[in-house]
Amino acid sequence: MDEFCGRVITSDEIRQFQQKLAQYEERQLNIFYEYFHEDLIYIIESLDTPSILRELNFRNLISLEHYVSIKKQCGACAFAEMLLEDIRGSGRDAMLGFWECLFVLQNDHPHPNLLGVLDELDQRGDHLEQSINLDKMGPVQPFYFKAFQLHRSILLEKMLILVEHRAPGLTRESQSFDISERYLDLIVVSSQHFRSRPQHELIATGGIHEHYLQRAQSNLERISPNRLFRWCHRKRCVPQTVLVSGVPGVGKTTLMQKFVYDWANGKLYQRFAFVFFFKFRDLNNDELSLAQMILNEYPYLRNQLDRIFQNPSQLLFIFDGLDESKSSIDFKSSQSYTNPHSIETLNVIVSSLVQQSVLSGCSVLITSRPTRLATVETSIFHRVSEIMGFLPKEREKYFLHFFSDYTMAKKAFHYVRENGMLYTFCYIPSYCWIICTVLSMCFRAQKINSASTMVFFPKTVTQLFASFLSNILLNHCQEGAIHKEHLISIGRMAEHGINSHILSFTKDDLEAFSVDTSSHLVTSFVMESGQPPHVSYSFLHLTIQEFMAALVHYLDYSPERLQKALEEAKSYKDGRGEIFLRFISGLSDSSTRSLLKPYVGELSAEASKHVLSFLQKPIEKDIAVPIWDIDIRKVLNEFACLTESRNKALVSSFIGPNKHFDFSEFYLAPLDCTVLAFILESCKGRELLDLSSCFIQTEGLERLAPTLHTVSDVRLTNNNLRDEDMSCIYSILTHPQCRIQKLSLRNNGLTVESCLPLAWAINKNKSLRDLDLSKNKLVGKEFYQLLAFFSHPACRIERLALQETKLTPEYCGWLLSLTNNANLVFLNISSNFFGNTGYPHIQKLILTHPSLKEIKVGMNDFSEETEKNLLQLQRHKPDVAIYL
Template identity: 80%
Template sequence: MDEFRGKVITDADLTEFRNQLAQYEDSQLGTFYKYFWEDLLYILESLDTLSILRELNFRNPISLEHYQALKKQCGATIFAQMLLEDINASGRDSVLGFWESLFVLQNEHPHPNLLGVLDELIQTAEILGQQIMLDGNGPDQAPDLKSCQKQHRENLLEKNENLVEHRAPGLTNESQSFNISERYLDLIVVSSHRFRSRPQHELIATGGIHEHILQKNQSYLERITPNRLFRWCHRKRCVPQTVLVSGVPGVGKTTLMQKFVYDWAKGKLYQRFAFVFFFKFRNLNNKDELSLVEMIVDEYPYLHSQLERIFHNPEHLLFIFDGLDESRGQIDLKQKQLSSDPLSKQTVNTIVSSLVSQTLLKGCSVLITSRPTRLTAVETSVFSRISEIMGFFPKEREKYFQHFFSDYTMAQKAFHYVRENGMLYTFCYIPSYCWIICTVLSMCFRGQKNKFTSTVEFLPKTVTQLFASFLSNILANHCQGGSIDKNFLISIGWMAESGVNSHILSFTKDDLETFSVDTSSHLVTSFLMESGQSPNVSYSFLHLTIQEFMAALVHYLDYSPERLQKALDDAKSHVDGRGEIFLRFISGLSDSSTRSLLKPYVGDLSVQASKHVISFLQKSIPTPQTQNIDYRKVLNVFACLAESRNKALVSSSIGSNTHFEFSEFFLAPLDCTVLAFILESCKGTEVLDLGSCFIQTEGLERISPSLHTVTEVRLTNNNLRDEDVSRIYSILTHPQCRIQKFSLRNNGLTEESCLPLALAINENKSLRDLDLSKNKLAGADFYQLLAVLSDPTCKIERLALQEAKLTPEYCDSLLSLNNNTNLVFLNISSNFFGNAGYPHIQRLILTHPSLKEIKLGMNDFSEETEKNLLQLQKRRPEVVVTL
């Protein structure tokens, strides 16, 4: 994160900054404060609380205790809001002191949003007030252009004011629409430049990094709210004119653009743009050659007579192109054949490239959205700002469920079910997944009283079961009006598979005819959405993952050994991960209980296909002798096994592999869920090394139900916290716990963890080796932990308390370890015992009944004390003393 490294602030810098702010009147300072309000909230939520409060207190004395307690009681968001409001209410000196505090804090806390705000305040100081007014009021317009602009706003409002929420067939025959302001939930957009390599399926990859980014990189996560997209970019040191927003399918790119356009049309956002033109690439696919004027007039015919005058001020124009990944033509943003004439007929590629390159309407702004995978083949350096939609934060996930279900109790029940199911919850950062999950669970919980009740009430446990349930809901509804056309499902399945292999999301009428898809079938609208107007109509699946599910299902509907084997080999060979979800679905359908969900509507699915897939999985499982194991490929196979729910297959194929080493390999929460299933199926695992895997809270939550089955568990260096010890307690106190060796070395545990650890050790019957090194355990509660470790009934044989922040006063209590007659190894090195602790440690070495080895190095002993400690070995040669 070098671009976010803070500068070293000198006294001269601070004086210059203070003098610059002093020039502004109170009204101007108030305008700036309001303008940066959302940024300041996020900065205060992200920065170290004590650091900001100390800086503020240094300039304007405040109650540190009050605000620290406020954050602890009410959370970071309420704390930030209250602090900002209090500063604003306290007057000019407090506001100036606040800005100075932020300016100084960039030394030690170079948060990108903090640097961006300070940069914008300093670099654009002379014009910032004018820019704020321009964004609020817009540029001056001639009366007739103002009238034209009003008509344009009304048109965009009409098109974008409602969010359409699809409902499951059987719940209601009509989609429901809501005002976008009432139903829109914040999507997290962050600065990103991660498009060069995509070795994983984008949904899995983004789902994996989602919690990783939110938890580990909070201090370096540059959040880009919609009103920041075209504001000063700290990374590029400019106000961007070309902006790229990427995001996986269904994460909300189009919804974000819809809200952006709606807010502009309502006068709430970026009024610097006199006209916004919103296009979707999928609607431009059938355009061979056209001019920019024709492109605009096709979409907005009422602008025809005014376009020439509108083009006179290109700096007041914004072009939005949504869905680059849905463009059937290659978009080369670095091409040399560019256009400068709005009337010249060109390909869509040339027009878009010319706008981005500023040869066409120089000074205009361009905003493009795309899936990440499409961007690996696009020159993204032409964009001034690149951002990525990360989807929902956990709070927004829960809000979505509350919005979907009118019944609060049912919403809570559904969310709780998903929260407890790692397979489903991990994908809930994607709004469209939330919709599919809610759709299925609403049918399950309502338990409609018809002959298909047993199917409807089936609660999905895997992603395959989720989509099988979703499809069964659709088919159940259509069964009421007649029989299901199995041939239609087969035709659409083969088209889906072709699209997955070719990265095609949008299909033409010719594509449907090629695969014999009957567009007159009553099932069409349940799977495909139409875009454009006749004769230029295109079709796409409701969601890419539905397309991937149908691509897998067709092999069970129309089994061919040759086609299935080719599909499996192709999916496995794709280096960009495009086949991963397909493989998980085809593996999941090998489970008979999953296939039974669809049996009432399509009959028996191929058992031969199931056997074929199981054989494929068996051959894919790496053996213990495999050299240079690719952990990602191993986890992909494990994920397929988890989807298959085939514990017997896992046990027979992996059971002989008793060591799982994932050290220093990032494990996402979904990976942990998959590993939990593998461990549960094997039951005889000897070693599980999760050191430096960054599993953290959610990862531990996902894997904890199966950790008790392992003999040796290593959770070293995972940034676990005191709040995670409740999970560790449940693991160690499980009635069938097999753990003999447990490492929690180098985590974030403090004395608050000591009591629950003590209770767990006291109840546990298997533990023999415990490493608690490099945790800050010193404190009053440490004595309770020590008491349990010193109990005559304690079975711990090897104990490591290296670098636990222990001081001389603990040495006397360490003598109580004499009561543990099982202890043979003790590591208490790298503490702070000093010479004062020597008498107690000497006595421990000389009197402990079973001790064989003790490590004491790096404890601030004098040379003489170290010499005396080593000489103790002569008096008791059976104890090895290491310094």
């Protein structure tokens, strides 16, 4: 994000910006305000609130105290909405002052959305109103108005319905909904990070999801659908070619469907007179013309197509699913294609549209999986973005939409939220569908069965997909016997697809693996799309394909074939074998296999032994190397497989007597924290867990919480923990079996709001002796109450660090009360702001404390004379070491 570095805004630049804005009427400012509204909400939510309010207060636009109170009571989003509405309602001068405020803020807060808004206003301000009106009203279409109206109405009808597939056993039919009612916002961000991914793309994106959400508060550019073809700050242009990437099932096609629906409904980008929507999986013809490609999909445009081509700037081509194209698309192809009626390959046609050599001035929008883009030259695109999927709020909304019963929806979401392994992939809408399907079946079974009958709720991803499959098989059992050979055929084809990067299969592929599409069982896994003769087949989701690829080795065990599959999956540098390995490991668990036993009989126990033996060798080898040479990522991936297997004994035997776990300065994703929690659960009684600078945040801490109490020394230094995380820390410290003796919360984002819950936790805890709260902004009224707990005669804290916590002289008197704590032997209060006025209290503390052995008081704005006096105190108290 180097292009988003801050710069010093000069007074001349501020004056020029003021002069430029002053030329606009209030009506125009209102238009701009509305146009940028969504960006402004996000910017206000993301930037430092005190900085915004100070700037506005400085210009007498708002009451600072009033809006501080509003944010505290209503939250960031409501605060941003109210602030914008109030400024708009205050008239032209207030709006001008607000824009000036944002212009100044880019000095210290160079958020990309802020820079993009200011840049667009600066570069396009004179023509911006015209551009906004064009997107609202659209161009005039005198020649082909009837064709335009027909095309729009057909697309509106086609895109209106959002189909939600339902697994057999839940309902027979797929369910359909109005897209405007069921569509949930997906997070789209500007991104290039798909360029290199050593991990499986679902795991990699799931792992970094919370990391990106945190970065969104500082320097992550958020791109809503109505910004895809708006001014691009990076390229300094209005983009004509846009690339949207996203992992399988994350919602690329749904986003495109909503995009086209909103255009056809008159809500989005009316500058385009025609939008042509294609799926790559349906375009696997050998050769054709661009004109024929359009007419195959929209035959009613035949008589108007040449006239339509005369205005290429009014055309948008959407190509969905580059990864499903059989053709290899080279976006920098040197082959020239200029006549849309000429016959050419799909590669040349698409690359020519992107390069603007045909229909120059048209716009192109392409979607793809990240893995496909890692081998494609994408620099030619004006905007490259990635769908990150659901935020936590949207995940919960999905559950509420899926379950008609509100209580059941909340119960299901709570179950998943509490289970880190299952929650990891909930950023993917299709995964949410699978987990909701399974849980709805569990709830139904729980309701039907007696209270004494246990219902199996999945705890691992393998168990989730085993439950999903058992639900399908249960339905087929009611219709007749299940032919195991059908499942084996599906599994062999699935494995071939994983190994060969194939998501979309042809009729020939199905025949090669004896997959019979006339079987109802097969159609429960495989979807058909396209029109004859260009029909393609794909699994409901990539993860279902990966599960079936793993399952086949338990259905039809061959030592040679299994060994080869394991070695190949392990060898892939792009990580595409990771989820396959986790599934095949998870199926080694007998309780997981038992879910499928009623339908397919016993799954191979020999395959289970084979898999565990295979996993054991590399782990033993990796664990045996010196601690400083361990490849932590590799070891965590291996233990992730064991986590799926639920084999605690095996984990414990691998870890052995090692009492110290040091992950410091290694980024731990939430999924890694789930794996680490399983390791701690399997190997209780560890002495040290160092998680310093691991980017452990809310979700990661929640996943570790159930096991952190088993460790003696827990270091959470420099993890950007917040006040809201204190409830989790409270639960850890107050666990009845808590054995934490040493806890470091040094250098996090804790404020005075953390003081009371921390004080209550310390009061209840019986093991903690050493606490480091340094480099947190703890000052405030509640800090006095925390000090009161530290000063209580019953307090067990022996070592306390309050370095750089913004303490001022008025706190010195309260520090003196620490003399009541006869257990305290070490105190670090350095790097605060006591000054000479605080010296008398510190002097008395040193001289009168009954047990203090060591105190650090340096960097406190003392004069040289005061520092000398402090050192001379050792003459009177020789048993206390004083450090400046």
